[in-house]
Amino acid sequence: MVSLVYNTLSSTFSRANIFLKPQFSRRTSRLRINLSQFGPIWSSKVTNSNSFTTRCSSSSNRITEISCDDNDIVVLGIETSCDDTAAAVVRGNGEILSQVISSQADLLERYGGVAPKMAEEAHSQVIDQVVQRALDEANLTEKHLSAVAVTIGPGLSLCLRVGVRKARQIAGSFNLPIVGVHHMEAHALVARLVEMELQFPFLALLISGGHNLLVLARDLGHYVQLGTTIDDAIGEAYDKTARWLGLSMRRGGGSALEELAREGNAQSVKFSVPMKQHKDCNFSYAGLKTQVRLAIESKKIDTETPIFSASSQDRSLRADIAASFQRVAVLHLEERCERAIDWALKIEPSIKFLVVSGGVASNQYVRTRLGEVVKKNGLQLVCPPPKLCTDNGVMVAWTGIEHFRKGRFDLPPPADEPEDFVFDLRPRWPLGEEHTEGRSGARSLRTARIHPSLTSIIQSSTPQSLPFNNDVENMKHHAG
Known part of the structure; x- marks a missing residue:
């Protein structure tokens, strides 16, 4: 298999680095390289572009240095890791030339979440138009680009493949x-695109539908x-809770739940904060989800009735659950x-910033x-603006720029x-090396604990006696 990028996964999270000791500043990039092993392809590319100034060795007639200004770096970013097809064109100085997103909101509402095969088909139907529109709105063609950046993981492999195939074609x-x-x-x-003063090292909380990560970015x-x-992850818990409360999933469950929560009493339902007994920085939302489902059952809320058809009393009950869930879900984030x-x-005692990003950060x-x-x-x-917190092509293009430099x-x-080329995709891909103190006993499901208030309910009930038996079975397994 030909590796697309990222040959190793280590604490340095390194990619295939073909350059020796690259140097760059915030505004001007200067790359010192030796490309003699790659033949003439790069000579024709760089010398014909106004974006680069080249110096060649008289003996080998090969490029030994590329010097370029950030204003001349232009990268197309493509993102198809999950349920949105996105593309953007960004300049090296941080200027966003275009940003295009094709949402799968109709599919999310129809299936109550992401259906991988349907999502792949939706990506395939619009990827060409999305990329072309991003180029058109930037008033550029592919010939003006310095590079193409594309998400290769983590995500749904069927969806990732669509974006990677398009990127490689271009x-x-x-x-x-x-x-x-x-x-x-x-x-x-x-x-780092929206806050130019944000330098390494910094701390980042990344929260989305599929991920909860606390990462120390050292470089x-x-x-x-x-x-x-x-x-x-917290985003998945938001979406499931929103669906159970009969909220519209068209704009995403998170925003709908936050809106309903404003009407409720956040202290009315006594949910327990997850993992209080674990003194680490890990997250767990499966137990909180089960608490929510049991609360919905105990209040006899008809989950099949959408919120717009609910009585005022029923809506008030749902709002209380939404507010109570949100308070505890976010309190878990705060403690971690x-x-x-x-x-x-x-x-890293010099840390000055906490970055909060990902869909839930909106x-x-x-x-x-x-x-x-x-x-x-x-x-x-x-916090990036909301439009840059959810999945988008700008973040991919900018990350491509950072590594391209x-x-x-x-x-x-x-x-x-060839059509049957096997792409290097990373559906599951850790970001960095795990901190020694970060390892949690709760990583083993057999030792994870549940709140005492749920134990008696679970032990005295058969799966058939509860409407949400899959989660109850999981909780029994968690309890060992």
């Missing part, structure tokens, strides 16, 4: 280098994972961030509560790449 046809991007790294690094490509989710800040400052309640945590610990909170990219694929 890169091969127009002789462009290609940068494979880690989806969660992109969520973290897009903060570009060098990450220490302080905490992760041991089961369900408190501990992560303490750990991170011991490793939630205003989340931002407000974490803002208080950061303020109390003397740090600054950096360092010379971390692959050479153009062949223009006649």
Whole structure:
């Protein structure tokens, strides 16, 4: 198999680095390289572009140095890791030339979540139009690009393949280098596009439908994972709770639940905070989801009735559950961030920023509560604008730019790449090396515990006696 990018997974999170000791500044990139092993392909590419100035060795007639200004770096970013087809064109100085997103909201509402095969088909139907529109809105063609960046993981392999295939077609046809991007790294690094003062090292909380990550970003490509989710991520818990409460999934369950929660009493339902007994930075939302489902059953809420058809009393009950769930779900984030800040400052005392990014970071309640945590610990909170928190092509393009400056990219694929070529995809792909103190006993489902208030219910009930028997069975398994 020909590796697209990222040959190793280590604490330095390194990509295939074909350059020796690349050097760059924030505004001007200077890459010192030796490309004699790659033949003339790069000579024709760079010398014919106005974006680069080249110096060649008189003896080998090969490029030994590429010098380019950030204004001349232009990267197309393609993102298809899950349920949105996105593309964007970004300049090296941070200027967003275009941003296009094709939503799968209709599919989400129809299937109550992401259906991988349907999502793949939806990506395939629109990927060409989305990319072309991104180029058109940037008033550029592929010939103006310096490189193509594309998400190769983590995500749904069927969906990732669509974006990678398109990226390789463009890169091969127009002789462009290609940068494979880690989806969660992109969520973290897009903060550096909107906050130019954000330098390494910094702490990042990445929260989305599939991920909860607390990461110490020590340098570009060098990450220490302080905490992760041991089961369900917060975004998935938001979506499931929203669906059970009969909310519309068209704009995403998270925003609908946050809106309903404003009507409720956040203290009315006594949900327990997950993993209080585990003194680490890991996350768990499976137990909280089960608590929500049991609360819905106990209040005899008809989950088949959409919120717009509910009586005022029923709506009030649902709002109380939404508000109580949100309070505890975010309190879990707060507690983990408190501990992560303490750990991170011991490793890197110069840290000044906490970056909060990912789809759930667009939630205003989340931002407000974490803002208080950061303020109390003397740090600054950096949250990208909501349109850059959800999955988008800008974050992919910008991450591609960051690594392109360092010379971390692959050479153009062949223009006649065979149809059966096996792409290097990373559906499951850790970001950095796990911090020793971050390992949790709860990683073993046999030792994970549940709240005492649920134990008696679970032990005295058969799966058939409860409407949500799959979660109850899981909880029994968790309880050992």
